[in-house]
Amino acid sequence: MLVFRYDKSFDGLLSALFDAYSMRAFPEALIGPGEPEPLFTERVHDVATDEAHAGRVWRGLERRLTARTRSMFVYAWHGEQPQGDLLMLRCLRRVFDEGGGVVADQADPDMKSLFQLALKVSHERERLKQFVRFQKAADGTYFAAVTPEHDALPLAVDYFTDRFADQRWLIYDRRRDCGYYYDGHTARCVTLEDDRGMIADKLADEWLAEDERQFQLLWKNYFRALAIPQRINERQQRRMMPRRYWKHLTEME
Template sequence: MIIFTYDKTFDGLLSCVFFAYEQKIFPDSILAEDGQKPLFVDASYHVVTEKEKAVRVWKSLEKKLSRFARNMMLSVWLSELPETEMLLFRYIRKNTDHRKGIEMNFGDDDVLRIKDIALKVGTDARKLIQFVRFQETADGIYFAPVTPSYNVLSLIVPHFKARYADQPWIIYDTRRNTGLYYDRRSVTEISFSPQTLSELRLGILDKEKVSEEEALFQQLWKEYFRSITIKERLNPKVQRAHMPRRYWKYLTELQ
């Protein structure tokens, strides 16, 4: 078995592709440099990420693949599934070796798997846009904790920058302990301490951390939700179908 190790970045993966063709060595597995290696290995190569080489690989893909196909590749990368590295490596290799590329060859298992994962990642991003709930903090920042199945925060930034361009906000992925802070000008990646993270995973901020107006509106919204509820027509099964349960802890009306 031949394995490549790399720094777990997308540029690093593209550098692995360049290294494979440069050295004419093709891996059976691609692992993070600090990951656990298989017991039996014939050869192991550590691939250093080189931006220039990564760009060359990407530009070659631009000649073979449509923008839609390249976006699907990026979505697969954001899925963070264990199979991601080798799936993308095989997909890139097949498109590189084929004269016209294999983007439309749906008889190929890797093409179908790329499409399937990209669809799931895209669905996760759309649901996040639909169900994210902001809470105004005491210092005037609109804060929304989330737990997406995939690492999709980067996919939803354009929507929220356009939709809430005039107010500062934070969307925080409590599963991956990373978030995005928008200060009305640019978006910055942030992370919180483990203690703060444990509090955020509860979904709703403590009363002392939200603004007085936010606390008032939360109470009004709960009362409104209760007043319009018709108990005889409650249908939890349908409710879960339209609003997945994993989003419930972020909904004020369900607290």
């Protein structure tokens, strides 16, 4: 069994595909740094992530796939599915061997799985756009904590920088312990040390701006005033608004 070890980055995966074509040998398993080798491993190839090699692979995809179809691979990457990278490698190989039309082959189990994974991540991105709730901190920064099932936050950052371009904000993914801070000009990925207990589902009262509690109360009253008790459907509510988001929603307190 041939195994490729790479750094678990997207460029690393594209570099692995480049190496596979150069070697004329494709791996049966992909592992990351420090991961044990599978049973019956005969050879391990260490992939060096190379931006030039990754760029050549990506430009090859640009010639074969539309921008929308290429984005499917990016979304699938953020799905963090076990063995998802090996699934993507097999699908990418088919694209290069047979042409971009194979992506539409939903009779192929790999292509179908890739499409379904990308769709799940796309839905997660939309939920982030819908259910992020900012709280105004004492220093004027708007803070929101999220715990998405898939790593969809990087895919939604452009929406928030466009929607809230005149505000400083921080959206923090507590599940992955990283987030994005926007200073009014650019957004950058950050990791915070929770040495003062600030990183939680919601900001503690001592970190809130003076008028934040009042705005939260107004929002709750507005939410309750719009609700029609006779038409409450909790099952439908959970389907459209997954319960894992409720702890971040002011109106669900």
